[in-house]
Amino acid sequence: MADRYDAIVIGAGLGGLASAATLAKNGLSVLLLERHHQPGGYASTFVRGRFEFEISLHQMSGLNLKEKSGLCLFLEELGIMDRAKFVSLEDCYRAVFPDIDITIPANREAAEGILIDHFPREAEGIKKIFELSFNTGYAIDYLQTGKPKMTQEQLQEYLLTKMDKTWGEVVNSYVKDEKLRAVLSVYWPYFGLPPSKISYVLFAIALSSYIGNGPKQIFGKSAMLSGAFIDVIEKNGGEVRLGCGVKQILTEGGKVKGVITEKGEKIHSDHIISNVNPISTAVNLIGKDKVPQSFLERIRTSEISTSLVTAYMGMDASCKELGIDDFEIWYYDTYDHDRVYESRKKLNDTDLLLLTAYNKGDPNFSPPGTSVIVLSALSDPEPWYSTPSSKYVETKNKYAEMLIKKAEKHFPGLREHIEVIEVATPITLMRYSGNPGGTYLGFTYSVKDGPLSRLSNEGPLKGLYFAGAWTQPGGGYEPCITSGRWAAEKVIKELKK
Ligand SMILES: Cc1cc2nc3c(=O)[nH]c(=O)nc-3n(C[C@H](O)[C@H](O)[C@H](O)COP(=O)(O)OP(=O)(O)OC[C@H]3O[C@@H](n4cnc5c(N)ncnc54)[C@H](O)[C@@H]3O)c2cc1C
Known part of the structure; x- marks a missing residue:
């Protein structure tokens, strides 16, 4: 282990793994430090008797294996798609309510059709909700990648006028039947808040991604995906130390300077990506007195999922x-x-x-x-x-x-x-x-902390970045991997200056 790196990543959850892999692939010297003896954070497995259990993954969003866009492209660029194989699930969900039992397939037309069969009087509302949700998903893609092309009016209708709305508000304005409202919102526990509280934009992106791309499992479970990230980091010259937590982030004059590990080693870097939740990062690793008040106030007033x-x-x-x-x-x-x-x-x-x-x-x-x-x-x-x-x-x-x-x-x-x-x-x-309250999503997906207004990947000190569920774009496999990529891209940009 050297005593200086271009970047140090703390925590090998999906956000940390994706950022370290992106940095290493771009030729930077990177050190990934993880407290546990296995990588992945929640994206890993454990063994009891003759069974290996998946800790977290039920369904992964954002993987369109046919069109190979978005997350697929990123994983392909890293070389992860050669190592990790995905299982396409036919259905998004079967939901059983007191007197409705309905299965929603992973296909837009089929899903709409089944809902209309169950609720024929609400056909118009169902079509409108699907049209809106899918277009909100496209509007986010447009903002992030410029594709597919969208006019200012469309952006206005599908995204900008909906940013301050909950999913419940939008659904209720098109659908009258209480049972249909409930059926359209089945996925909400994945995202931690009920329809009356959850950001419309978040729920619309997630629903359209699951139905449009189809949910995925991983052959070999999530440990396979986490292991594939480790391979990429190491094959590209990055270093990974498991069983090596970080005790302190060193700072000087409002800039990060390195870390001290739980074993007492001092390692230097001007760029640190923390995959540790921002509360522990600010309070325990850096120290409240070294973090701007405005940042402490921001994390104090955001609700934990x-x-x-x-x-x-x-x-x-x-x-x-x-x-x-x-x-x-x-x-x-x-x-x-x-x-x-x-x-x-x-x-x-x-x-x-x-x-x-x-x-x-x-x-x-x-x-x-x-x-x-x-x-x-x-x-x-x-x-x-x-x-x-x-x-x-x-x-x-x-x-x-x-x-x-x-x-x-x-x-x-x-x-x-x-x-x-x-x-x-x-x-x-x-x-x-180490996540406060054992949350699986970080901050709630309320309108205040929705995908576009969530805590930035750029931290409150120069050289400090965040990756993982608590920051943009949010919690879950697809968002955490994306957050890692975004944090790494910011470091790369900074180093190129
Ligand atoms: C039961 C369950 C089911 C889920 N189901 C799904 C699902 O079906 N689909 C989906 O998309 N998402 C699902 N999720 C959510 C998803 O797993 C998480 O949002 C995501 O894995 C969080 O990744 P992260 O990057 O935030 O890191 P985390 O997984 O939170 O990992 C953080 C890492 O940092 C390390 N660390 C902490 N402190 C230190 C320190 N001081 N020094 C070094 N290392 C440190 C920790 O040991 C850990 O490895 C589920 C989660 C759970 C728990």
Whole structure:
């Protein structure tokens, strides 16, 4: 290890990996420092018994394997597409409400058709919402790449006049049926806020990307993708140190100067990309007294997105034997998404259960004759914080029991096939990633912190940049990889000056 680099990247989550790979590919000397012994942050796996579990990825957005645009092009340029292979999922989701059971395919015309079959009186509204959402997605592409061409009027209609709107406000203005409003918004827990609070622009981009490009899984799970990034970094002369956290970011006169690792080594660089959440970066790694007040105020007044509980289950039977036909099923106890959001505060109940059957995407996800089923529900960190540590394990097991009971209403006898189970709570995620509250998205996707108004990739000190869920364009696989790319491009531009 040298004692000076063009850039140091702290944290090997997707944002950190993408930025280090971009820097190395562009010929810069780069050092990536990660506290854990494996890369990826949330984009990794763990093993229990004969099962390897995916920690996070249900569906990846932004990968159009046919047209090879956007994220695909970037991954191809890096050489990642040669190493990581993706599984295309046929359907975006199956959603089960009190009296509606609907499956939305990953195809715009087919999705519109199915919705119109269910809600024929709302045909015009359905078409309008799809037209708007897809065009909002194109408007963002236009702003970022200049393609496809868009007139000022179109930009105005599809994006600029909608920037201060929630998804709920826009949907409600075109659709009257409460049940249809709920069905169009099924994906919201992926993005942490219900329709009444979530940025229209964010939800429209995400929905049109999932339906238009088709959601993806990764053969070999997310560890394969994270490993592919590491290969690119190392093959291009970058250095990666795992099991080596950063204790301090050194500064001088409002500029970053290097880092001190948890092992006490001092390494110099005038460019640091932090994939560590901006709160810990500012408060713990730099020190409040060295960060401008305006930045501290900005992060203090932005709300942190919620977390979740996940029960990872290795089953001794195949999906077929368990009677599970879908990759992912959203069970909603009500059409009222605000009520569902509120239920994240309870430890003894939830109005939402998400069941993911990974082998329906990749049949080789687990050993032959077995399957991996994951049950998830949104869960706020607060009730977990106030659970005494002596009661934590019991509370976590009770929560998992509640999720299994809910799943058994649809798949009786499921529990008899559980060979291994591991449960992760907001506390687990927080401990693992260092993200406050165990959030999977960073700041909320409210109108205030939507994709265009989110915290910049440029940090509050000269030479400091951010990559990852908390900054532009946001949380999730596609956005975090993009944020890493954007942060690296800023460093490259700065170095070329
Ligand atoms: C259960 C779950 C399901 C999800 N499902 C999906 C999905 O289906 N689709 C999707 O697109 N997204 C999904 N996400 C969200 C997605 O995984 C995250 O938004 C994304 O992976 C976050 O990446 P990041 O770059 O912000 O880094 P993080 O994953 O937050 O990683 C940060 C890294 O920094 C390291 N670090 C922290 N402090 C230090 C330090 N001082 N020194 C060195 N290293 C440090 C940590 O160890 C960690 O490796 C899910 C997340 C979870 C938890």
